[in-house]
Amino acid sequence: MSGRLQGRVAYVLGGGSEGPARDGESLPMGNGRAIALRLSAEGATVVVGDKSLDRATVTVEHLDGPGLAVEVDAADPDSCRAAVSTAIAHAGALDIVVCNVGISGREPLKVQSLEDWGIAGDVNVRSHWLTAQAALPTMLENARGAFVFVGSTAGIYSSRRSLSYEATKAAQLAVMRHVAVRYADRGVRANAVVLGNIDSALVRREFGAGGSDARAGVVPMGREGRPEEAAAAVAFLASDDAGYITGQSLVVDGGVSAAWPTPHR
Ligand SMILES: NC(=O)c1ccc[n+]([C@@H]2O[C@H](COP(=O)([O-])OP(=O)(O)OC[C@H]3O[C@@H](n4cnc5c(N)ncnc54)[C@H](O)[C@@H]3O)[C@@H](O)[C@H]2O)c1
Known part of the structure; x- marks a missing residue:
């Protein structure tokens, strides 16, 4: 693995993983954990934030280099800010902030609740x-920073x-574009990966590993995509290889959004 993130410090919000591991593996793998491992493999020091300190700690234990586990509840504004300060x-x-945490709802318009x-x-x-707001000041001081937001094709x-998942994932991309455009001339970039069907531990827990055939169809x-493939796209956008890329959504969906909507098989 190249050291293109050598010397960088990264924070991954939602870097634990919860749910069944893939066949033949013991470590549950979700996008957040895969991202943390990939950034570490490329040389970054990685701070892993998660509402479960245990799950964040497991991620840190599997990093290639230095890291820190931090407990953070994304639903609590003070906790979000405190985690960045701790990091x-x-x-x-x-240098790098990956906003990965996300929860999916189950309510269409008819029953969408407040x-x-x-x-x-x-x-x-x-x-x-x-x-992003909490991390921004030091990035501006150093005139260097990259945000990567983990989005969804549902946005x-x-x-x-x-409805809530689709609406919030669309809003997340608006936040990304705002950060990108507002600070483009101050050394700060912001981009998103827009993920399709990824075989993450969370999806296995919520939909069952057996659901993957239907999802892959x-x-x-x-x-389905692998969390490691999502992580590779995140690492690219976080790196200097993406130095002239900002405000963009990189779709990682195995071709779904390029296709005429017919079942594959
Ligand atoms: N898996 C997919 O198919 C898929 C598709 C499109 C987008 N995404 C996006 O990828 C991201 C990660 O999804 P994933 O399925 O890989 O899960 P993941 O395994 O990366 O994340 C789950 C982690 O988030 C943590 N978490 C949940 N609520 C939290 C909170 N309030 N505060 C702090 N941490 C919290 C959990 O403890 C768990 O460790 C999400 O933003 C999701 O919308 C996933």
Whole structure:
């Protein structure tokens, strides 16, 4: 693995993983954990924030280099800010911030509740802009920083499942574009990965590993993505290789959004 993130300090919000591991593996793998491992493998010091300190600690234990586990509740504004302060105090100024945490709802318009709408907004969008706001000052001081927001194709297309998820994932991309454009001339970049069907531990827990065949059936590549493939796209956007890229959404969906909507098989 190249050391293109050598000397960088990264913070991953939502870097634990919860749910069944893949067959033959013991470590549950979600996007947040895969991202933390990849940034570490490329040389970054990685601070892992998660509402479960245990899950964040497991991620840190598997890093290739230095790291720190931090307990943070994305639904709590003070906790979001405090986690960034802790990260900076212990690891140094943040060069890379990955806003990965996200929860999916199950309520279409007919039954969309205020409660679900509220928590989706708090976790999927508010925590992201609060985290970015807290990390921004040191990035501006150093004239160097990269934000990567972990988005979903649900922010661009409707899956008919969850109104709150689709709305908050769309809003998240607006936050990303605002950060990108507002600070483009100050050395700070912001981009998003827009993920399709990824075989994450959380998806296995919520939909079952058996659901993956149905999920893969709509993908031109004929399979779900791996969290490691999402992480590779995040690492690219976080690195200097993406130095002239800002305000963009990189779609990682195995070709779904390029296809005429027919089942693959
Ligand atoms: N898996 C997919 O198919 C898929 C598709 C599109 C987008 N995404 C996006 O990828 C991101 C990660 O999803 P994932 O399925 O890989 O999960 P993940 O495994 O990366 O994240 C789960 C982690 O988030 C933590 N978390 C949950 N609520 C939290 C809170 N309030 N505060 C702090 N931490 C909290 C959990 O403890 C868990 O460790 C989300 O933003 C999701 O919308 C996933």
